[in-house]
Amino acid sequence: MNHDHDNHDAQRTVSRSKVALIGFLLVIAYFLWTEHRAHVIQFLPFLLLSVCPLMHMFMHHGHRHGHSHGTGESKDVNTKGER
Numbered sequence: 001m002n003h004d005h006d007n008h009d010a011q012r013t014v015s016r017s018k019v020a021l022i023g024f025l026l027v028i029a030y031f032l033w034t035e036h037r038a039h040v041i042q043f044l045p046f047l048l049l050s051v052c053p054l055m056h057m058f059m060h061h062g063h064r065h066g067h068s069h070g071t072g073e074s075k076d077v078n079t080k081g082e083r
Contacts, residue, residue: 032040
């Protein structure tokens with residue numbers, strides 16, 4: 001019986017590090033909000049406007065624009081992520 005304990009320990013370490021990172025980010029966000037509320041609020045509209053083009057750029061990756069156009073392959077429009 002061979003058990004791979006190293007892989008299980010690595011997964012546990014990664015999840016612990018993610019929890020620690022989320023905790024630190026929450027603490028940072030709390031102090032930014034309580035100490036610099038006026039400064040943070042004034043940048044929220046710009047943050048919202050900057051998210052729109054970023055979402056547009058990254059969300060089109062899943063639509064496969066520009067792949068296999070004009071090659072004679074017919075694709076079903078209703079299939080998502082299938083080839």
